[in-house]
Amino acid sequence: xxxxxxxxxxxxxxxxxxxxxxxxxxxxxxxxxxxxxxxxxxxxxxxxxxxxxxxxxxxxxxxxxxxxxxxxxxxxxxxxxxxxxxxxxxxxxxxxxxxxxxxxxxxxxxxxxxxxxxxxxxxxxxxxxxxxxxxxxxxxxxxxxxxxxxxxxxxxxxxxxxxxxxxxxxxxxxxxxxxxxxx
Amino acid sequence: xxxxxxxxxxxxxxxxxxxxxxxxxxxxxxxxxxxxxxxxxxxxxxxxxxxxxxxxxxxxxxxxxxxxxxxxxxxxxxxxxxxxxxxxxxxxxxxxxxxxxxxxxxxxxxxxxxxxxxxxxxxxxxxxxxxxxxxxxxxxxxxxxxxxxxxxxxxxxxxxxxxxxxxxxxxxxxxxxxxxxxxxxxxxxxxxxxxxxxxxxxxxxxxxxxxxxxxxxxxxxxxxxxxxxxxxxxxxxxxxxxxxxxxxxxxxxxxxxxxxxxxxxxxxxxxxxxxxxxxxxxxxxxxxxxxxxxxxxxxxxxxxxx
Numbered sequence: 341x342x343x344x345x346x347x348x349x350x351x352x353x354x355x356x357x358x359x360x361x362x363x364x365x366x367x368x369x370x371x372x373x374x375x376x377x378x379x380x381x382x383x384x385x386x387x388x389x390x391x392x393x394x395x396x397x398x399x400x401x402x403x404x405x406x407x408x409x410x411x412x413x414x415x416x417x418x419x420x421x422x423x424x425x426x427x428x429x430x431x432x433x434x435x436x437x438x439x440x441x442x443x444x445x446x447x448x449x450x451x452x453x454x455x456x457x458x459x460x461x462x463x464x465x466x467x468x469x470x471x472x473x474x475x476x477x478x479x480x481x482x483x484x485x486x487x488x489x490x491x492x493x494x495x496x497x498x499x500x501x502x503x504x505x506x507x508x509x510x511x512x513x514x515x516x517x518x519x520x521x522x523x
Numbered sequence: 524x525x526x527x528x529x530x531x532x533x534x535x536x537x538x539x540x541x542x543x544x545x546x547x548x549x550x551x552x553x554x555x556x557x558x559x560x561x562x563x564x565x566x567x568x569x570x571x572x573x574x575x576x577x578x579x580x581x582x583x584x585x586x587x588x589x590x591x592x593x594x595x596x597x598x599x600x601x602x603x604x605x606x607x608x609x610x611x612x613x614x615x616x617x618x619x620x621x622x623x624x625x626x627x628x629x630x631x632x633x634x635x636x637x638x639x640x641x642x643x644x645x646x647x648x649x650x651x652x653x654x655x656x657x658x659x660x661x662x663x664x665x666x667x668x669x670x671x672x673x674x675x676x677x678x679x680x681x682x683x684x685x686x687x688x689x690x691x692x693x694x695x696x697x698x699x700x701x702x703x704x705x706x707x708x709x710x711x712x713x714x715x716x717x718x719x720x721x722x723x724x725x726x727x728x729x730x731x732x733x734x735x736x737x738x739x740x741x742x743x744x745x746x747x748x749x750x751x752x753x754x755x756x757x758x759x760x761x762x763x764x765x766x767x768x769x770x771x772x773x774x775x776x777x778x779x780x781x782x783x784x785x786x787x788x789x790x791x792x793x794x795x796x797x798x799x800x801x802x803x804x805x806x807x808x809x810x811x812x813x814x815x816x817x818x819x820x821x822x823x824x825x826x827x828x829x
Contacts, residue, residue: 378638384628384631384632385628387628388624388627388628392621392624395617395620395621395624398822398823398827399617401827402823402827405829420827421823423823424819427816428816428819428820431627431815431819432812435628435630435631435808436809436813441569444569444573445569445572445573448573448576448577448580449576452580452583452584453583455584455587456583456590459587459588459591460591460594463591463594463595466598466599
């Protein structure tokens with residue numbers, strides 16, 4: 341009753357009308373992202389061991405200060421984040437079977453993390469701010485200060501009136517009998 | 524029969540409109556119900572996965588916002604974050620990460636067991652996953668109890684007092700020099716009276732902004748130099764973010780435990796959701812792996828600041 345037309349005329353996934361599936365499709369299914377394939381238990385085990393190794397790397401990185409080799413104090417954080425991303429990729433690819441899924445599922449998974457990149461890009465604006473984030477900054481030479489250093493907070497004073505500007509223009513005398521707007 | 528062959532045979536059987544429901548064949552073909560809007564089982568499974576990933580994308584947005592807040596404040600106050608993270612126990616955090624990674628592995632083995640129609644294997648793997656997540660929650664409970672004992676929670680935050688307690692517990696050492704004492708569990712006497720055993724008095728040169736009133740859970744900060752007050756406020760940011768993120772993560776773990784318990788109950792009752800189709804288990808597995816990924820990022824960002 342269902343799908344007799346699909347079986348007869350064939351769809352993208354079931355080319356050909358034969359209902360027997362052609363010998364269970366053993367090894368004949370195309371690897372073009374239109375079918376869901378499942379990994380073996382061995383792949384699960386290898387992925388798990390790789391995750392454990394990477395966890396050891398992450399914790400070991402905490403005790404080894406890499407800024408002795410590279411003149412940048414943020415190198416530890418960068419490598420820790422790279423290792424965390426690699427771990428996440430292992431979990432997503434093998435445990436969540438994104439690699440064996442169709443391309444649509446892969447796109448959905450990628451979009452979530454692309455959104456994270458977009459959000460981070462939107463918040464880069466904070467790196468340009470010179471005001472402290474609510475409380476006093478930790479050090480005077482932090483990026484929060486502008487190019488002229490920490491500027492003292494001065495109450496706003498309008499500029500003194502210059503000769504020739506409209507502020508110092510002579511006020512024309514009020515015409516006799518002219519009603520002023522206030523009345 | 525390899526799993527690929529099993530799925531292909533199921534797809535072929537379903538498109539044939541196979542009327543016989545051999546749902547309880549052990550090692551046989553799983554014939555999920557093909558709903559009429561789908562062409563074949565492959566498309567149906569794909570739609571299940573896309574739906575679950577849609578939910579996971581919303582969860583990425585949920586946690587992503589908190590991670591963003593963390594990044595902004597960490598770049599703003601790096602020294603404060605470096606100082607405040609010493610209250611988090613790295614051995615406990617590593618054990619937690621190990622537990623979650625292993626639970627991810629056992630979850631995927633449970634999905635595998637369901638795909639091969641092995642009912643008791645499925646139940647056993649799910650049980651081990653629940654056990655490991657309970658271990659995670661138990662260790663979290665220990666950590667939270669320690670934080671509350673130190674007074675580092677929103678509402679009673681007093682960073683100088685917490686620093687003093689840290690020095691008392693670590694014999695005056697801090698940072699990498701303090702070894703072997705964390706994780707500690709406060710004794711009953713300490714919990715009851717609020718006094719620690721090696722009390723640092725204000726005359727002690729190691730005293731860091733010690734206030735004159737006795738330490739207690741609801742003592743507010745009084746008479747501090749203004750820089751220490753700001754320092755306390757910055758550290759409070761770190762702990763607010765810590766509690767928000769790990770608390771939200773713990774709620775997700777509890778929900779995951781409930782879901783896995785439901786799967787075990789359905790499997791015990793030979794419900795068609797388990798016997799006819801492996802996709803429900805696979806979708807709960809996707810959720811669990813996502814929770815694991817969040818912790819994979821949380822652990823180095825919160826615990827391993829150097």
